[in-house]
Amino acid sequence: xxxxxxxxxxxxxxxxxxxxxxxxxxxxxxxxxxxxxxxxxxxxxxxxxxxxxxxxxxxxxxxxxxxxxxxxxxxxxxxxxxxxxxxxxxxxxxxxxxxxxxxxxxxxxxxxxxxxxxxxxxxxxxxxxxxxxxxxxxxxxxxxxxxxxxxxxxxxxxxxxxxxxxxxxxxxxxxxxxxxxxxxxxxxxxxxxxxxxxxxxxxxxxxxxxxxxxxxxxxxxxxxxxxxxxxxxxxxxxxxxxxxxxxxxxxxxxxxxxxxxxxxxxxxxxxxxxxxxxxxxxxxxxxxxxxxxxxxxxxxxxxxxxxxxxxxxxxxxxxxxxxxxxxxxxxxxxxxxxxxxxxxxxxxx
Numbered sequence: 001x002x003x004x005x006x007x008x009x010x011x012x013x014x015x016x017x018x019x020x021x022x023x024x025x026x027x028x029x030x031x032x033x034x035x036x037x038x039x040x041x042x043x044x045x046x047x048x049x050x051x052x053x054x055x056x057x058x059x060x061x062x063x064x065x066x067x068x069x070x071x072x073x074x075x076x077x078x079x080x081x082x083x084x085x086x087x088x089x090x091x092x093x094x095x096x097x098x099x100x101x102x103x104x105x106x107x108x109x110x111x112x113x114x115x116x117x118x119x120x121x122x123x124x125x126x127x128x129x130x131x132x133x134x135x136x137x138x139x140x141x142x143x144x145x146x147x148x149x150x151x152x153x154x155x156x157x158x159x160x161x162x163x164x165x166x167x168x169x170x171x172x173x174x175x176x177x178x179x180x181x182x183x184x185x186x187x188x189x190x191x192x193x194x195x196x197x198x199x200x201x202x203x204x205x206x207x208x209x210x211x212x213x214x215x216x217x218x219x220x221x222x223x224x225x226x227x228x229x230x231x232x233x234x235x236x237x238x239x240x241x242x243x244x245x246x247x248x249x250x251x252x253x254x255x256x257x258x259x260x261x262x263x264x265x266x267x268x269x270x271x272x273x274x275x276x277x278x279x280x281x282x283x284x285x286x287x288x289x290x291x292x293x294x295x296x297x298x299x300x301x302x303x304x305x306x307x308x309x310x311x312x313x314x315x316x317x318x319x320x321x322x323x324x325x326x327x328x329x330x331x332x333x334x335x336x337x338x339x340x341x342x343x344x345x346x347x348x349x
Contacts, residue, residue, distance in 0.1 A: 141176025
């Protein structure tokens with residue numbers, strides 16, 4: 001890389017990692033662009049990305065560095081600065097922070113730089129990617145529904161869904177749940193039994209919370225409000241579309257915001273709950289190391305996989321592409337259900 005160009009990039013607002021200076025002259029340098037490594041799921045993406053970048057650098061064929069951004073505008077600037085340099089021997093793996101990054105992705109395409117998109121797939125430019133790596137959001141809903149059915153949920157049972165936000169992610173997670181129940185989707189290669197399929201009339205017993213903004217505290221407040229009506233203690237099935245939301249329910253049940261008699265009635269009904277994502281706090285509950293007295297009163301607790309570690313698959317897809325191997329362009333990573341029985345087999349964050 002030209003030293004003057006590198007210096008300009010290094011002194012720009014986004015400040016590239018020093019790793020860029022070290023990439024081998026005869027080996028492609030892979031830029032990995034993610035959200036800031038602060039907290040939660042998106043922050044953990046950067047942590048797993050750095051782990052994989054170290055592995056790539058240790059192998060020595062290619063070099064890799066992780067560059068984080070606090071906002072979509074920062075990420076766009078990062079892309080523009082990268083493309084202002086020598087683009088003849090680089091590749092990009094990126095988690096677009098929002099859809100406004102589309103124009104910058106088009107610049108990557110115009111510069112003929114290969115790229116892999118991760119998690120947030122922008123449909124308009126998806127066909128230009130080497131690979132679009134994403135978790136199966138519909139599968140999260142299907143996995144949750146399949147788990148409840150395995151515990152005895154019947155058509156028309158009251159179900160409460162704690163939704164993440166108003167995006168397509170939530171829509172997919174909602175639809176996957178319904179599609180499994182009606183027989184339109186499978187989970188883990190199997191469909192619901194014909195005698196357990198839900199009709200349109202049955203689906204009316206599903207209640208949706210509205211956007212919880214992926215917030216534990218918002219969910220805790222919402223659940224406390226829900227249990228303010230004692231009749232809702234009869235609801236047995238709770239599908240939380242993220243482990244943070246599931247933790248909000250557990251914190252509400254462990255706190256003092258719900259009348260003791262209502263709490264006793266709710267837990268006496270042996271409720272079941274699913275989350276998703278791989279949050280270590282929730283996995284600790286599944287491991288029996290946290291909220292143990294409360295958890296044992298549930299008939300089942302589950303988390304469907306949607307791990308930030310999937311970024312490592314995205315980076316590997318780029319490495320495989322650079323090695324001349326065939327890479328699946330629409331790379332959907334299948335979901336699996338994590339329970340107390342198999343939780344030790346899955347990474348958490």
